[in-house]
Amino acid sequence: MRALNIAVLPGDGIGPEVTKEAIKVLQALADIDSTFTYETKEFHWNSDYYLKTGQMMPEDGLEQLKTFDSILFGAIGDNRVPDQISVWDLIMPIRKNFQQYVNFRPIKLLKGLEGxxxxxxxxxxxxxxxxxxxxxxxxxxxxxxxxxxxxxxxxxxxxxxxxxxxxxxxxxxxxxxxxxxxxxxxxxxxxxxxxxxxxxxxxxxxxxxxxxxxxxxxxxxxxxxxxxxxxxxxxxxxxxxxxxxxxxxxxxxVGGLGLAPSGNINPSHEYPSMFEAVHGSAPDIAGRGIANPIAQIWSAALLLEHIGRKDLHDNILAAIEALLVERKILTPDLGGTATTVEVGDAIVEKLYK
Missing domain, CATH: 3.40.718.10 (Isopropylmalate Dehydrogenase)
Incomplete structure (x- = not known):
């Protein structure tokens, strides 16, 4: 079976932090399930890239992304770059040129949470x-x-x-x-x-x-x-x-943006679809290691469901809910004291169990 080829755009702010945890979960699935293999390539097209080059992505950025099966997107937004530039020069060209005409957002009160x-x-x-x-x-x-x-x-x-x-x-x-x-x-x-x-x-x-x-x-x-x-x-x-x-x-x-995943979907699979947490780059907490990675991890699960691995999606969601039910390892937005990395590690541990 051919490896799933994923383009990863970590983005700005907390984007790289939560995306790292989502990749960690994908790696755990690959370790557990021999039928699932994947490859990733990171593209550091973000606000820093814009400040260096005057562009949010290279001229041939879309051509580069077109060759991938799916895109995992972090978050974009930096006070040094006007929002209309970061949105209209990066996110919108991907959505529109790749005919991702469906934005899919589940609204689900997960086990272990009280809205x-x-x-x-x-x-x-x-x-x-x-x-x-x-x-x-x-x-x-x-x-x-x-x-x-x-x-x-x-x-x-x-x-x-x-x-x-x-x-x-x-x-x-x-x-x-x-x-x-x-x-x-x-x-x-x-x-x-x-x-x-x-x-x-x-x-x-x-x-x-x-x-x-x-x-x-x-x-x-x-x-x-x-x-x-x-x-x-x-x-x-x-x-x-x-x-x-x-x-x-x-x-x-259902608990806040830290739990909200989304998919920008091209239903025909003619072009790659893009999956991202609903939350933004949250510059006020970037670098502090307290961002909730669940939305981005769930977004990676939606990516897997889109390519036909609903079983893996369901495994991730079950691991997330098991973590929430225990209420031992939660980030501050959910009333806990855990770090982004600790939550990612705990979800991986649930997957192995």
Whole structure:
């Protein structure tokens, strides 16, 4: 069996710290399971690289990454580099050029954790966010800067292809996981062009899958329902901006961003998919060795699930939950005193057991 070929971009801040622990877990799996082999190559394209070269990655960066099966991404962001540069010159080109039109974010209350909600109900759903267009389209500009008539325009781009393919992915996910409901996040009562078009195309897709329950909520109400009755949701389908906001809220109700993984997925496997923790580079705690590596380790598990090794994904998640149930080795964000490395080591130990 050919070794899985992974490009590793550790990034900025705590990115290298948590990514190191994710690689440690992959190595443990390879030691335990002879059917799993992998190779990694690190690319130190980050803010330091930008300050040295004036670029977030080389001119042929995408060509280099294209040859890999998957990408494991740390975190990007440094106070010395404007956010729009680090995002639009590194993350966005990868997502858009590699047609990673699905942003996949599980919202799951893991065993051993108590979320901030009083009812602490069983929370286990996914947010499927359109990842290639929508509100995060680089279309617009500014005029008359510095004058009283200064103005800006930011255009939302939604295409029939883009909305259809993300809706079809959501329904396929429902079928593949024996679920029975899709929830559409919208705001078509106020955003009367782009969001009405979104609803129209989503509902055309829903009609083709009429055996699966469909519901639609305005984004403001849906945010409230995430808090009031999160157990009601299975698959939440959202545009780029709405999915981004809802997934952070979802992470908050199950323990925080230190536990939140994600995948930027190219469903066809024509290009590599990219997996990363939802949290940022957290420069305030970088270098202190206290960052929670669970989100990045779980992101590596999603990578394995995407390439067909759900068994390995499930093993990692079971090891994480065993650690959380014991509550002996936890980072400060979860009320413990353990270091990033200690948590990674403990998860590896659980895997061996």
């Amino acid at each position: 901030p909600l009083k009812n602490n109900a069983s929370i286990d759903f996914v947010i499927i966010r359109e990842n290639g267009e929508g509100e995060y389209s680089n279309v617009g500009g500014m005029m008359f800067q510095g004058e009283n008539r200064e103005m800006s325009v930011q255009n939302t781009i939604m295409t029939r292809q883009g909305v259809t393919q993300i809706a079809e992915f959501a329904y396929k996910y429902v079928r593949d996981h024996s679920l029975d409901k899709v929830t559409n996040a919208t705001k078509s009562n106020a955003i009367i062009h782009s969001m009405k078009f979104w609803d129209q195309v989503v509902e055309e897709t829903a009609k083709k899958h009429s055996d699966i329950s469909y519901e639609r909520y305005y984004i403001d109400a849906l945010a409230a329902y995430f808090v009031q009755r999160p157990e009601d949701f299975q698959v939440v389908l959202a545009s780029n901006l709405f999915g981004d906001i809802l997934s952070d809220l979802g992470s908050a109700i």
